[in-house]
Structures are given as structure tokens and as C-alpha cells.
Amino acid sequence: MPWTTFAAIYFVTWWIVLFAILPFGVRSQHETGDISPGTDPGAPAAPRLLAKAGWTTLVTTALVGAFWGAVTGGAIDMERFATLWGLFPRH
Secondary structure (H helix, E strand, O other), X not given: OOHHHXXXXXXXXXXXXXXXXXXXXXXXXXXXXXXXXXXXXXXXXXXXXXXXXXXXXXXXXXXXXXXXHHHHHXXXXXXXXXXXXXXXOOO
8 A cells, every 4th residue: 555545544544533532521611610700611612622633643653553554464455346347347
């Protein structure tokens, strides 16, 4: 698999995992009782975005690493999937 394909898979997976991790551990300003003037009470009190980016990178690296291992090990054949999706003609 070319490194550009690998980078694209990592990039897309990173964003998907980020949106899955964002809700974990979030407490709203209303729940904490500390509402800043001019903000919505449902806004996060402490979003901890740097920690979530770290967890996202860790989880994404594990997922993409497992995928890469499956592709290089022969468990997943990308040519077969491309043929099934009609991207390449059958030989």
C-alpha cells in the first residue's frame, strides 16, 4: 500500500475517532454550576481538547496499525475489495 493511501486512511480515521471520543468526560457549565457570562449553559466547562487529541492519536494508531497488519498479512485483500466495488475490471 502506498504511503499516501496509508496517510489518507490515518487522517480520515483520526477525525472519525476524534468525534467518537469528544463526548467522553464532558460536563456542561450548567452541571458544574459555573456559567460564564455570554455562553450557553450547555457549553463544556473544561473540554480537555489536548488530552482528547492524545487519546485520539493513540486509538487511531492502534486501529490503523491493526488494519495495516491485516493488509500486509494477507487477511484483507484491497484488490479484491476494489474489484467488488467496481473500481477495477475483473480479469
